[in-house]
Amino acid sequence: MSRKLVPYFLLIPTLLIIGLFIYYPAVLTLKNSLYRVSPFGNRVFFVGAKNFEALLHSPSYQQEAWTTLIFVAVSITLGLIISLLFSLVLNEKVPGVGIFRTIVFSPYAVSPAIAGMLWSFLLNPVVGYVSYAFLKMFGVQSHWLTTYPSALIAIIIATIWQNLGFNIIFFLSGLQGIPDSYYEAAKIDGAGSVRRFFSITLPLLSPITFYLAIMDIIFTMFSSFGIIDIMTQGGPGNSTTTFIYRLYRDGFIYFNSGMASAESMILILIMGVVTFIYFKFVQRVVHYR
Amino acid sequence: MWRKLVVLSLAVVFLMSFAIAAPITIHFWHAMNGPLGEMVQKLVTEFNKTHPNIIVKADYAGSYSETLSKTIAAVKGGNPPDIVQIYDIGTQMMKDSGVIVPIQKFIDEDKTFDVNTLVPQVRGYYTIGGKLYSMPFNSSNPVIYYNKTLFKKAGLDPNNPPTTWEEFEKVARKLTIKKDGKTIQYGFTSGLIGWFFEQYMAVQNALMFNNGNGRIKRATKAVFDSPAGLRIFNFWNNMIQEGIMINGGPGWDNANAIFASQKAAMLLDSTSDVGMMLQQAKEGHFELGVMALPHPADVPYGGVIIGGASLWMINTHNPAKEQAAWTFLKWLEQTPQQVQWSEGTGYFPINKNAITKMMYQGFYAKYPQYLTTVFQLLMSNVTYATRGGVCGVFPKVRATIEEALSKVFNHTMTPAQALKWAQDQANEAIEQYNSLYQ
Structure with a gap:
């Protein structure tokens, strides 16, 4: 009997913290999403599912769904490919590789707000370095942050850049965990470097890759609003407003907490589905050693 | 005891x-x-x-x-x-x-x-x-900072800045310099900031909301989809499309950087930045002028908010x-x-x-x-228009106007369509907000 109780007892501190900081706010959010609330909370009206109805019927929310999908899919796919390429290079035993690794990792240490500011200055239509380079190289006067679809592209680039270091660290540790003997055996069997990459490196990196994919989804879905807020504020014309940025605006700029809570519930639902898929299917496909 | x-x-x-x-x-x-x-x-x-x-x-x-x-x-x-x-x-x-x-x-x-x-x-x-x-x-309040040195280079009198929109456009055109089809200096720049729209309304003495801009009674409708509002959308958009103005995008910093690096000769900004502007002018070795916000010539002047x-x-x-x-x-x-x-x-x-x-x-x-x-403010008439709108969803209204303007600049909507769209959005938000207080 006591054997059965001990594990639960040991779980109490964790459950307490999770309950207090995650489940309790989540339940409150669910409750809030069913009300219309004045900014200071002194007027509260129960509206049932009307907040959700309004959201699902709103053309701008539908547009934001597409923006979110494109933003998340492109920045994760491209981000993973680019960071894998970087990791392969940084995994080579060349002199000074430590310095290169530090340089590549450093963007991750920069806060999203600062990253946004940095890119915003680089992409300034007249005095930005990137715009200047484009003018010199291609003779194009680029207006990165004020035209479509370049604003979304700029946001994606900044997000990938910011997240690069995190991905690379994990890929590097994954690469270093692959024993050299596998490669040697493959070489003896006559496999070329491309074949070795696709038959050994990639499959053995799959657990890391899927872990990173999930982490990147969380990152791009939930913490990307800093970059967006500073670079484009969701514009031009709503074209860079993602779900999380809309939530931030409705909650903390427009003080419409009922609507923001409903959006939050939708995000929780999406994350639930992603996590479910991850545990249900992805784990089966991944090669664990 | x-x-x-x-x-x-x-x-x-x-x-x-x-x-x-x-x-x-x-x-x-x-x-x-x-x-x-x-x-x-x-x-x-x-x-x-x-x-x-x-x-x-x-x-x-x-x-x-x-x-x-x-x-x-x-x-x-x-x-x-x-x-x-x-x-x-x-x-x-x-x-x-x-x-x-x-x-x-x-x-x-x-x-x-x-x-x-x-x-x-x-x-x-x-x-x-x-x-x-x-x-x-x-x-x-809003003012236009201008580069007197660039005014002189363009053959303009730095001590006679434009006062009307018509003059302003002409001056901006003169200050724009193109080389090999590329613009190397713009006449004018500003951030895409909804506050400026409200100011351009006020100089025309036009209201943002009904019920005396929300000052007699709670505002129930936005009224900025008016000839005055349309005029602003056209004024702003025409200068961008003609290439005599560059859109600094959201926020203040990008437009400010363009002006500070002397790639634009005039900048719409807030008076609260005057100290910083003087510093930048000193560092960039140019003479800084400050002009009052211009207004359309044929409309009685209101003032600034x-x-x-x-x-x-x-x-x-x-x-x-x-x-x-x-x-x-x-x-x-x-x-x-x-x-x-x-x-x-x-x-x-x-x-x-x-x-x-x-x-x-x-x-x-x-x-x-x-x-x-300070002079510009003291010269302003105190009317419902220049005292500014009062509305519970003003942050949303301001952001909606910014979104509408960027749709116009990107040719997704005509100025008239965008203005109507923004007003409809504002009315919906106002109705929702007001229903909380009935």
Whole structure:
């Protein structure tokens, strides 16, 4: 009997913290999403599912769904490919590789707000370095942050850049965990470097890759609003407003907490589905050693 | 028996003296960071020194919207500050919050305070239905900064800047320089900021909302889809499409950087940046001019609206605390403090006597750029249009206008379509908000 109780007892501190900081706010959010609330909370009206109805019927929310999908899919796919390429290079035993690794990792240490500011200055239509380079190289006067679809592209680039270091660290540790003997055996069997990459490196990196994919989804879905807020504020014309940025605006700029809570519930639902898929299917496909 | 009585009375006297002497602590949340925050702290320290019975504790609470959302959280948590600095467009939200004491209450009670010392245009903004709700503090208005050196290079008279939109467009065209089909210098730049739209409305004396811009009664409809509004959309868009103006995009920083690097000759910005602009001009070796916001030639001139923030008193149900908070607010409004604040920050004084004092002391003669910033405001007519709109969903309205403008610049909508779309969005939000207070 006591054997059965001990594990639960040991779980109490964790459950307490999770309950207090995650489940309790989540339940409150669910409750809030069913009300219309004045900014200071002194007027509260129960509206049932009307907040959700309004959201699902709103053309701008539908547009934001597409923006979110494109933003998340492109920045994760491209981000993973680019960071894998970087990791392969940084995994080579060349002199000074430590310095290169530090340089590549450093963007991750920069806060999203600062990253946004940095890119915003680089992409300034007249005095930005990137715009200047484009003018010199291609003779194009680029207006990165004020035209479509370049604003979304700029946001994606900044997000990938910011997240690069995190991905690379994990890929590097994954690469270093692959024993050299596998490669040697493959070489003896006559496999070329491309074949070795696709038959050994990639499959053995799959657990890391899927872990990173999930982490990147969380990152791009939930913490990307800093970059967006500073670079484009969701514009031009709503074209860079993602779900999380809309939530931030409705909650903390427009003080419409009922609507923001409903959006939050939708995000929780999406994350639930992603996590479910991850545990249900992805784990089966991944090669664990 | 008498011994007990003496001890007891002594104890009572002791406790009472303690209660009287114990200073009252006032928590003051503000949204001023960097040098502005230091200036606030300096004033607070001085107040605490001269008022031993009151301790004001000033805390930086983040940006304007962060300060408002922290205040909301603190009110809900039951531990709000006593005084909080809230931005202009939060006025209706604060009025509806049910947790504030209108400053008018203290003005009516306290005969030592002369409300007529407030600059009328500033007082007009924070007065709704004849009541002054909050104490004006940091006020600004929009001006156009221009590069006198580039004016001279283009053969323009730097001391005769344009006053109408028509002249302004011509001047911007002259200041635009193209080389091999590429623009190397723009006539004009500005950030994509909804506040500027409101200002262009005000110079045309046009309303944003019905019911006297929401000042006679709660605003129920947005009315900016008007000939005046359309004219602004066209004016702004035409200059961008012609290539004599460059859109700095959202926020202030990008447009500012373009102007500071002399790639644009004129910049629409806030008067609160005048100190920074003078510094940039010095570093960039150009002469800085400041002109009043131009207006269409054929429309009677209205004026500009103040922006910035004011100080709100939260209802603590503690008269002693409220009196202490009022003492602090009153002190901040006095001439010496206003002179110190204005000279240290670039915000103009909200006290008329402080402006006069600064003029006598030669401040405006030394820095004529500062004079334009305050002169333009004093020249403005005080009408419902120039006192600014009051609306519970103003942050949303402003953002919607910005979105509509960017749709026009990107050819997704015509100016007329975008304006109508923005007004419809605003009306929907206003209706939702108002239904909470019926």
